[in-house]
Amino acid sequence: MNASMLSYILLSCLLLSVQAEYCGVREIIRYTEHLLGKSPVSCPCRQAAVSSCSCLPIPESGHELACFVNGTKHLLENNESSNSVITRLYRTFQALLDRKLCKRMAHDDQCQYKTKGNVTEFLETILKTYQKINK
Numbered sequence: 001m002n003a004s005m006l007s008y009i010l011l012s013c014l015l016l017s018v019q020a021e022y023c024g025v026r027e028i029i030r031y032t033e034h035l036l037g038k039s040p041v042s043c044p045c046r047q048a049a050v051s052s053c054s055c056l057p058i059p060e061s062g063h064e065l066a067c068f069v070n071g072t073k074h075l076l077e078n079n080e081s082s083n084s085v086i087t088r089l090y091r092t093f094q095a096l097l098d099r100k101l102c103k104r105m106a107h108d109d110q111c112q113y114k115t116k117g118n119v120t121e122f123l124e125t126i127l128k129t130y131q132k133i134n135k
Helices: 003-020 025-038 064-077 084-099 119-134
Strands: 056-059 113-117
Touching: 025 084, 025 119, 056 064, 056 119, 064 084, 064 119, 113 119
Parallel strands: none
Antiparallel strands: 056 113
């Protein structure tokens, strides 16, 4: 095996290990803070009543990614103005879940939750989850 082949193999292994640890933490925190700063005071989530307020899953531990995918998809589908930041968040969460990129988060495909919250509570859950990873 020559030196260039060995360099190529080492570089490939390095790239794969970096990719396997990609969690998108900084981007997700930035996008979420942007949405929280932009969103008006959120109305209470009423699961039984018909309301204009979105009720989004507040995930149980180990089910964060799947619930973040479901919640951001719901926001996209029920938001009159298609928001590019929500689209980026949704795509990032979906890629992290599908490719199992972030080893620091569970990759359970099922969203399990005991409670639902409004948009602000959902976004705050995303922010807290990724701030913990960032430490």
